[in-house]
Amino acid sequence: MNAIELARAIPKAELHIHIEGSLEPELIFELAQRNGVVLAYPSVEALRAAYAFTDLQSFLDIYYAGASVLLQPQDFHDMAWAYFLRAKADNVIHTELFFDPQTHTARGVPMATVIEGLSGACKRAESELGISSALILCFLRHLSEEDAFATLEAALPYRGHFIGVGLDSSEVGHPPEKFERVFARCRELGLKLVAHAGEEGPPDYMWQAIDLLKVQRIDHGVAALQDPLLMAELAHTRMPLTVCPLSNLKLCVVDDLRDHPLKKMLDAGLCATVNSDDPAYFGGYMNANFEQTVLALDLSREDVVQLARNSFEASFVSEQRRLEMFDRIAVCAAG
Ligand SMILES: Nc1ncnc2[nH]cnc12
Ligand SMILES: [Zn+2]
Secondary structure, eight states, X not given: OOHHHHHHHSOEEEEEEEGGGGOOHHXXXXXXXXXXXXXXXXXXXXXXXXXXXXXXXXXXXXXXXXXXXXXXXXXXXHHHHHHHHHHXXXXXXXXXXXXXXXXXXXXXXXXXXXXXXXXXXXXHIIIIIOOXXXXXXXXXXXXXXXXXXXXXXXXXGGGGGOOEEEEESOOTTOOGGGGHHHHHHHHHTTOEEEEEESSSSOHHHHHHIIIIIOOSEEEEOGGGGGOHHHHHHHHHHTOOEEEOHHHHHHTTSSSSGGGOTHHXXXXXXXXXXXXXXXXXXXXXXXXXXXXXXXXXXXXXXXXXXXXXXXXXXXXXXXHHHHHHXXXXXXXHXXX
């Protein structure tokens, strides 16, 4: 097997996927019809044609509009189930899914609807597809910390359905320090902590995520290359970075995939992983991200194995499961 074939076949974990970002245009139209929601685009083709993004905000505007078709538990289930089928096809065997409750509760959709719909799909994925998963509740950083606290309160009756919290949406102008108190509360509650940082924002936002929010993993983190001290810290602590190459290309964080810093991260000893972010919008699920990155950066088989191992090292699975996954990776790489 060459590096691309190995990348397709190897068992892997996906740790940076916004489940609302897996909503394909066809499903958006199906759910709009089911729920009587009027869309701003006349057809699937017209909607897809609008996916020409210049930066993060230009994407987020369309992404939040797309999520407006989600109203019933069944809608959330169907969206997640469609993702799990894609994950299965790409040999993703574990996934930690982000969801954005404020996008839905602000439209009057109850927290219970969101969490019960997603949780049901997660259980079904385990039993029917053998994919393990966990949910991570993300706070929208363009909203206030007060709103994040209220969202946490509303989610606590469903505490058993999510393992942690994250921070997403418009990064620049909304630094991690804005959410220091709500993350401290989440830490007291025993929740896992992650945050988007260093996607469009500066390395300082990554330092804040580490020092103030005390995250266990950073989402994106491509700005780290601008700060040698930060690179040394990330390597030393093996702080995981959930990197999303096709997202970075589509949102113009890099101009060309050949300029993507992933290979430099691996060579510097960082625990970097490959993920799809919002695959319905960015042109590819896990294996598309792996294939295009392997090609653009001329990644070796060893790099691919390292990325697969990193995905489980970075995940919140038990130590025992992690070791089992390392064995499965080794068997696949030898075969
Ligand atoms: N790439 C991304 N960055 C920040 N917030 C997001 N929400 C969905 N995708 C996102
Ligand atoms: Zn993201």
